Amino acid sequence: MSDDFIRRLPKPELHVHLDGSLRPETLLELAREVGLRIPARDPEAVADFMRADESRDLEDYLRRFEVTLAVLQSEPALERAAYELVLDAAAENTRYLEIRYSPVLNTRDGLTLDEVLDASLRGMVRGMAETGVRGGIVVCALRSLSPEVSTALAELAVSYRGRGVVGFDLAGGEAGHPAREHAEAFTVAARGGVPRTVHAGEAWGPESIREALVEGRAQRIGHGTRLQEDPLLEEIIRDQQIPVEVCLTSNLQTRVTASYAEHPLRRYYDLGIPVTICTDNRLVSGTTLVREYEAARDHLGFSGPELALLAWNGFKGAFLDWPARSTLLSAVAVEMEELGVPLP
Numbered sequence: 001m002s003d004d005f006i007r008r009l010p011k012p013e014l015h016v017h018l019d020g021s022l023r024p025e026t027l028l029e030l031a032r033e034v035g036l037r038i039p040a041r042d043p044e045a046v047a048d049f050m051r052a053d054e055s056r057d058l059e060d061y062l063r064r065f066e067v068t069l070a071v072l073q074s075e076p077a078l079e080r081a082a083y084e085l086v087l088d089a090a091a092e093n094t095r096y097l098e099i100r101y102s103p104v105l106n107t108r109d110g111l112t113l114d115e116v117l118d119a120s121l122r123g124m125v126r127g128m129a130e131t132g133v134r135g136g137i138v139v140c141a142l143r144s145l146s147p148e149v150s151t152a153l154a155e156l157a158v159s160y161r162g163r164g165v166v167g168f169d170l171a172g173g174e175a176g177h178p179a180r181e182h183a184e185a186f187t188v189a190a191r192g193g194v195p196r197t198v199h200a201g202e203a204w205g206p207e208s209i210r211e212a213l214v215e216g217r218a219q220r221i222g223h224g225t226r227l228q229e230d231p232l233l234e235e236i237i238r239d240q241q242i243p244v245e246v247c248l249t250s251n252l253q254t255r256v257t258a259s260y261a262e263h264p265l266r267r268y269y270d271l272g273i274p275v276t277i278c279t280d281n282r283l284v285s286g287t288t289l290v291r292e293y294e295a296a297r298d299h300l301g302f303s304g305p306e307l308a309l310l311a312w313n314g315f316k317g318a319f320l321d322w323p324a325r326s327t328l329l330s331a332v333a334v335e336m337e338e339l340g341v342p343l344p
């Protein structure tokens with residue numbers, strides 16, 4: 001099926017990091033403003049410099065964020081980044097967008113957590129008002145930081161529930177930092193009615209996914225690439241219909257998979273696991289949502305109706321309140337029918 005079909009397909013984006021998705025030209029401008037030297041003079045060179053094609057592993061990939069975080073320490077920068085991300089998503093016909101980041105990393109120059117979150121929310125709301133995209137913010141805790149910080153971030157997410165924050169996540173270097181250390185934070189989020197997703201099965205195996213489900217009370221799994229190593233766990237994820245946020249290009253760059261063709265996305269789909277496609281980081285992975293759908297088509301043989309089902313899985317897994325989610329699902333179903341891909 002054509003590139004045009006993928007572009008027109010209404011798409012959800014459940015897994016994209018604000019600090020990994022700046023426009024190259026914006027990063028260049030903000031770097032000049034704060035006096036940060038980047039060894040690149042134009043947006044194209046910035047995009048090349050930031051793209052993590054040569055990374056050795058997840059930790060190496062994450063080092064790129066030191067550059068973007070250096071420029072995301074002011075309210076105008078955070079507002080602009082969120083606003084532009086919504087616009088870029090809308091331009092690809094993304095209808096539902098969850099923007100995630102860890103506000104604790106944006107307080108180095110004195111902003112409070114509330115100021116950080118409010119700034120990104122202003123940008124997001126403005127972008128959504130202009131484009132009609134729906135969505136919200138997912139607050140990330142980080143595995144490498146102390147459990148107390150995670151709990152404070154979960155409390156922050158709870159206090160913004162219904163005011164733009166739709167979920168809570170645990171991100172960062174997975175190996176050596178088990179989710180169980182952050183169990184208290186997940187309890188706080190669960191008690192406060194904030195849905196949970198966890199980065200798991202990316203840099204660590206199935207045991208990490210099990211911890212995400214049990215200790216993290218995860219309702220969705222970020223990546224889940226190594227889920228395929230444990231058939232029983234695959235059955236659990238399938239039977240409980242836990243959505244898996246798949247990021248193909250990112251997994252290639254962090255060397256969790258050797259090639260697009262060897263990625264387990266196709267396997268999970270065929271097993272009946274509700275997989276959906278996400279970018280992870282538009283700048284650091286040098287990708288777009290359309291390109292990720294094209295990769296699934298070109299390397300894993302996904303047909304038009306199958307790509308539509310991948311999108312549908314994401315809409316169904318949205319951390320949106322139920323009235324808004326059911327309205328969104330109805331609208332998307334009508335549109336997919338018009339595109340000639342009626343849902344099963």
Ligand SMILES: [Zn+2]
Pocket residue numbers: 015017171199222280
């Ligand atoms: Zn991620």
